[in-house]
Amino acid sequence: MKVPHMTTSKISVSEAGASDVKPLLEIRDLAISFATSGGEVQAVRNAHLTIMPGETVAIVGESGSGKSTTALAAIGLLPANGRVSGGQILLDGEDIAGAPEKRMIELRGNTIGMVPQDPMSNLNPVWKIGYQVRETLRANGRPDGPDDVARVLAEAGLPDAHRRAKQYPHEFSGGMRQRALIAIGLSCQPRLLIADEPTSALDVTVQRQILDHLDKMTTELGTSVLLITHDLGLAAERADKVVVMYRGNVVEAGPSLDLLRNPRHPYTQRLVASAPSLASRRIQVAKELGVESEDLLAPSEASPGAAFTGTTAQHRAQQGKDKPEEVLRVENLSKVFKLRSGIGRSADFTAVDSVSFGVKRGTTTAIVGESGSGKSTVAQMVLNLLPPTSGRIVFDGVDTATLNSREIFAFRRRVQPIFQDPYGSLDPMYNIFRTIEEPLRTHKVGNRASREKKVRELLDQVALPQSTMQRYPNELSGGQRQRVAVARALALDPEVIICDEAVSALDVLVQAQVLNLLADLQANLGLTYLFITHDLAVVRQIADHVCVMEKGRLVETGATDDVFDAPQQEYTKALLNAIPGASLMLPPEVATA
Structure with a gap:
């Protein structure tokens, strides 16, 4: 069943009167194992799913749950040390689990595509x-x-x-x-498209455009889609059926909205509680019912993933009393790049155009906007990684443009970044211990023994085993790499952290853990966050103040609840309407989950 936001709707097999239509893809009792130096590791066990022609099925689960591995097996692209050790993969009735490479090459492209x-x-x-x-x-x-x-x-x-x-x-x-x-x-x-997190790097409006195109293709061409995502709100909005995987097993499956409204397995219940898009929707439902959203989203055993929302809500209430001073002030900030337009010629491109805002100490300010809006350029200038063309940045009462090299070194200890791309921000030649220890060593903090103890504590904080210290970035998943980046940023106990899409690469449970961690550190240490993101569902829960950017300009700013409840600009309204799950009609029992 499709959500009403679609302009066209798919006709189900039963509606078409074609009850004898066979599945396009059927996975039965699939088992996948990997040969490692420590022996054979079972990555997937007894997995099963069915995709009918023209149907969209989403696999959700945390990093390492086996969802991508299952999809790779269906297209014959398992790593060299991986193999299908049991079960069947039936494509139009043909078992391709053990098909030769020549046959898989024939199928890839025209029959099975992959993103x-x-x-x-x-x-x-x-x-x-x-x-x-x-x-x-x-x-x-x-x-x-x-x-x-x-x-x-x-x-x-x-x-x-x-x-x-x-x-x-x-x-x-x-x-x-x-x-x-x-x-x-x-x-x-292709008749079947396997989309592995196809929109994780996209802002919400482009995400909607891409997913609308996938839906249109499914409707008009009868293309089936196997959607792999960590966003349960997106899965419920876009897929006919949802399959939940946990530690290599399918623990629950069913029609998307039924599964969302009545999750039965404890792991699925945790996913529903932790999904930012669904939590944002719960806030909206709560306000419509006249219930305090903070009461619905306060920490509880029933909704462990939503704990950070309650922490932030308490923090917001405190802001009105304390009126903390501004730790960061951006005034008329502009950045113009010279773009080469030909031999000996260049043209000016204004990436940031006269932006001004303040960040109060101990609060979270979010800068949101589409790709190319200039939000990451603002973050780089605040970090003193890019010189402004005009305007100024005042940190703790001092214009950062006046700092000498020694003062900039001290500034970098007080202001730390968490970058968007964990693949590019970690040195592939450093193991994880050296990666996290590097800022401590650079700033001459402690001896090796104390630094090792600190690294172990940081790994615990970001939910990574201490054995990770001896591994290298290429041995970790994208989510694990981003957790390492978070740990490195926290190493120097900074006062301000610039988070540039810091949780966009994480599955919802780890995302909730990281946001919990950031909220706890803010409450205990008085940290200040400048949060750059395209995920407005996260913004609603973690930010005290929101700045909306469009094409380099600041078009709207205000308290988070004010911007979400009564946006003034059409651009802001478009961003809010594009949040995955915004169109889901959730019943009260989900709102109070």
């Missing part, structure tokens, strides 16, 4: 985007002219597609790279 998660690892940096799209079209016998390539890119939401096709991946933003991957996955109009 992988990480665009930097899956786009060739030395090939133009258009060439990579053309390569896919040509390999599958499709028309591959310039207009065909541009059409594919345009369908995935890339503007000025003819020009973009001539650019390289490094010339695209993270969201644009993800859209290019989506274009490649959809280019041959």
